[in-house]
Amino acid sequence: MHALPPAPQPAPRRQLFVGTGLASAAGVMLIGGMLAVWSQLRADAPTRFSERRGAIKDWMPADIVVPEVAANMMLIAFCVVCVMAQWAVYSAKRDDRQHAGMALGMTMLMGLAALNAQIFIWTQMGVGVRDGAFHSMFYALTGTMAFLVIAGLVYTAVAAFRFLGRGNSDVSIVSATALYWYFITAAFTAVWFVVYVQK
Amino acid sequence: MTSIQTQSVPESASTSSVANWFTSADHKVVGRLFIGSGFVGFLGGLVLAVLVAFERIDAEGYQLLDKGAGSQVLAAARLLLTYGGVVPMVIGLVIAVVPLQLGSRSLAFSRTAASGFWMWLTGLGLAIASIIGNGGPGGGEAEMVDLYLASTVVMYLGLGMVALSVAVTALTSRAPGMGLLRAPMFSWASLVGAVTLLMALPALIGTTIYLYVDHRYARAGFGGNYGIGDWVGWSLSQPFTYVLAIPVLGFVLDMVPVMGRTRLAQRTAGNVAVGVVGVAVITAVVHSTVTLPWEGDGFFSGIGDKIADLLPFALLNLVPLLGLLGVLATALLTLKSAKPRVAAPLAFGVLGLLMILLGAASHVLYAIEDAGLRGTIYEAGSYVAVTFGTAMLAFGAVCYWGPKLWGRTISDKAAIPLALLAFLGTVLGSIPYMIAGFADQPAGALDEFVYGGPQEFWNLLTTAGFVLTLLSALAFVALAARSFTEGDAAGDDPWDGTTLEWATSSPPPADNFSDVIVVGSDHPLADMKNNSGKVG
Numbered sequence: 001m002h003a004l005p006p007a008p009q010p011a012p013r014r015q016l017f018v019g020t021g022l023a024s025a026a027g028v029m030l031i032g033g034m035l036a037v038w039s040q041l042r043a044d045a046p047t048r049f050s051e052r053r054g055a056i057k058d059w060m061p062a063d064i065v066v067p068e069v070a071a072n073m074m075l076i077a078f079c080v081v082c083v084m085a086q087w088a089v090y091s092a093k094r095d096d097r098q099h100a101g102m103a104l105g106m107t108m109l110m111g112l113a114a115l116n117a118q119i120f121i122w123t124q125m126g127v128g129v130r131d132g133a134f135h136s137m138f139y140a141l142t143g144t145m146a147f148l149v150i151a152g153l154v155y156t157a158v159a160a161f162r163f164l165g166r167g168n169s170d171v172s173i174v175s176a177t178a179l180y181w182y183f184i185t186a187a188f189t190a191v192w193f194v195v196y197v198q199k
Numbered sequence: 200m201t202s203i204q205t206q207s208v209p210e211s212a213s214t215s216s217v218a219n220w221f222t223s224a225d226h227k228v229v230g231r232l233f234i235g236s237g238f239v240g241f242l243g244g245l246v247l248a249v250l251v252a253f254e255r256i257d258a259e260g261y262q263l264l265d266k267g268a269g270s271q272v273l274a275a276a277r278l279l280l281t282y283g284g285v286v287p288m289v290i291g292l293v294i295a296v297v298p299l300q301l302g303s304r305s306l307a308f309s310r311t312a313a314s315g316f317w318m319w320l321t322g323l324g325l326a327i328a329s330i331i332g333n334g335g336p337g338g339g340e341a342e343m344v345d346l347y348l349a350s351t352v353v354m355y356l357g358l359g360m361v362a363l364s365v366a367v368t369a370l371t372s373r374a375p376g377m378g379l380l381r382a383p384m385f386s387w388a389s390l391v392g393a394v395t396l397l398m399a400l401p402a403l404i405g406t407t408i409y410l411y412v413d414h415r416y417a418r419a420g421f422g423g424n425y426g427i428g429d430w431v432g433w434s435l436s437q438p439f440t441y442v443l444a445i446p447v448l449g450f451v452l453d454m455v456p457v458m459g460r461t462r463l464a465q466r467t468a469g470n471v472a473v474g475v476v477g478v479a480v481i482t483a484v485v486h487s488t489v490t491l492p493w494e495g496d497g498f499f500s501g502i503g504d505k506i507a508d509l510l511p512f513a514l515l516n517l518v519p520l521l522g523l524l525g526v527l528a529t530a531l532l533t534l535k536s537a538k539p540r541v542a543a544p545l546a547f548g549v550l551g552l553l554m555i556l557l558g559a560a561s562h563v564l565y566a567i568e569d570a571g572l573r574g575t576i577y578e579a580g581s582y583v584a585v586t587f588g589t590a591m592l593a594f595g596a597v598c599y600w601g602p603k604l605w606g607r608t609i610s611d612k613a614a615i616p617l618a619l620l621a622f623l624g625t626v627l628g629s630i631p632y633m634i635a636g637f638a639d640q641p642a643g644a645l646d647e648f649v650y651g652g653p654q655e656f657w658n659l660l661t662t663a664g665f666v667l668t669l670l671s672a673l674a675f676v677a678l679a680a681r682s683f684t685e686g687d688a689a690g691d692d693p694w695d696g697t698t699l700e701w702a703t704s705s706p707p708p709a710d711n712f713s714d715v716i717v718v719g720s721d722h723p724l725a726d727m728k729n730n731s732g733k734v735g
Binding site: 013014015018019022023025026027029030031032033034037041129130131132133134135136137139140141143144 | 307308359363366367370371372394397398399400401402403404405406408409411412413416417419420421484
């Protein structure tokens with residue numbers, strides 16, 4: 001029998017952060033894959049003539065107006081979310097609970113603002129999910145994006161409870177939350193460009 | 200034989216009652232649940248595969264099935280064989296063994312992995328139920344088709360959660376001193392497989408969400424129920440199926456040196472070979488959703504169209520074959536000067552790897568458009584070789600690690616003939632389909648096809664192959680069930696292994712290791728044995 005030298009169990013190496021990183025990479029594949037299919041179907045759409053823009057793909061029906069201000073505000077809101085999330089990390093690393101709590105609260109608030117903008121876009125665009133390929137794909141893609149935002153809000157709430165509620169500072173979960181919001185911002189930037197700018 | 204003192208904690212209190220099987224987050228319990236479910240799913244898939252093959256013998260009409268049920272049975276067979284059989288068997292082994300190999304006390308996010316199992320099981324069950332209710336690809340019942348699409352998303356999500364858990368474990372929970380390239384080959388291959396799956400499944404989920412919303416509300420962009428196969432059929436075909444084999448390639452590279460009582464030759468080459476297969480699968484997934492940039496007109500205008508044609512072909516077909524050949528070469532080099540003991544893991548491992556190689560090599564030919572094999576049953580032959588080969592590797596891995604997980608041995612004398620029977624069944628189940636593909640037997644058709652040549656003979660051979668595989672799988676499951684409940688006690692290190700899973704008791708205690716193991720090389724247990732307990 002060989003006796004192993006006793007030693008304390010080493011702390012796992014930033015499991016939450018690594019897990020969030022991998023989940024974010026998977027999220028990139030999710031949104032990237034959906035945008036790829038979107039682009040493929042748009043490219044396959046027949047060409048029609050537009051008085052303003054000449055020959056264009058007959059993809060998004062001409063009578064649909066995208067509320068661009070709301071879409072742009074949504075993008076700006078996500079950028080602010082990143083700043084707030086990074087502020088939370090900065091404060092958490094210094095064990096400044098008051099500012100960390102405030103930053104996490106602001107992160108959630110701006111995330112909610114972005115979600116609100118998405119709901120505004122849905123109601124203002126007047127797109128019926130049954131009306132065609134563009135319509136159903138629009139809801140599938142933006143709905144998936146909204147789901148990821150809701151997941152981020154829940155994640156941030158859990159992070160806030162864990163960080164503020166525990167005696168010891170669990171900075172890792174705050175960093176992981178920030179990483180997730182960076183992913184969300186990058187993913188929405190791609191969605192914004194393909195769906196709301198390129199149309 | 201060497202054994203390492205471990206805390207005398209009972210194997211896991213979670214095995215004491217049925218209720219605890221449902222709630223346990225112990226990686227060994229979840230792993231065994233996956234393996235057991237995988238056995239059942241694989242047998243179910245094989246039964247359906249036999250039915251399908253039998254229907255093809257007489258192409259003038261249906262003998263056993265209703266005419267309308269043909270495509271459903273075909274879809275259910277592939278779904279069960281792949282996501283109901285091979286995937287859970289391989290994932291179960293990964294979950295159960297990887298933390299032990301890494302010297303970790305548990306799986307990272309173990310509750311996530313346990314939830315992943317139940318999500319996978321629920322999704323698979325609903326998918327099969329929807330196919331029975333005339334749903335699935337090409338199904339006629341709209342609500343059942345919707346249910347099929349939604350349930351496959353649940354199933355993929357469950358598998359993704361497990362893959363995340365495995366990848367994080369391999370990246371963060373290794374014993375001190377164990378760098379990634381020092382990790383056992385099975386753990387390395389599991390990491391590659393988990394990351395590949397994590398990158399592949401979201402693309403599949405995204406497309407399936409589109410399909411669901413389109414089918415339920417619009418039916419305008421994806422071809423309705425018949426479009427399902429066109430859009431997500433790649434998840435049940437080559438080269439995507441190689442992802443299932445990646446972890447068990449690591450099993451071959453871990454098991455071969457132990458059987459040969461030697462060290463793994465060209466370890467780095469083995470690492471690279473496994474990684475190459477993963478990279479090729481991710482490329483294939485990307486290719487399934489977008490046209491690769493060099494496939495467009497003019498990308499290589501200054502060099503020539505031939506390179507533009509060759510690059511995607513090489514990436515998707517030759518690169519994974521190269522990786523598989525690398526694994527075989529590493530195994531053969533290891534055994535070159537060794538006198539290996541003939542045991543069931545080696546038999547299943549070598550024969551299974553040969554079948555996967557056959558499947559990958561045959562797929563290269565399938566991918567050449569001028570060969571005229573597209574749309575023929577040739578693809579099914581390639582699929583059978585890869586899938587059944589992977590199942591054989593999983594059986595070998597169960598023979599190898601089963602004694603550790605259950606604490607009892609499985610008889611080599613009984614298992615080796617089953618390996619030979621499974622090999623024969625796989626050869627008969629795949630090669631005749633390939634030959635029939637050359638004769639233009641259409642893929643997906645169970646009747647009303649005529650071509651020159653002995654078409655009944657080829658389909659009869661395939662049916663016989665599937666029956667042999669079914670019998671060998673059934674016998675193996677029965678043997679494993681009996682051996683792991685009534686067999687001889689295995690001891691802690693029955694194979695005289697060199698990696699950490701053999702350093703704890705069989706079956707392992709709840710927390711795997713009572714002490715932290717400091718690793719000084721890629722064969723830590725061998726070091727401990729040589730140094731009489733001094734580690735590193």
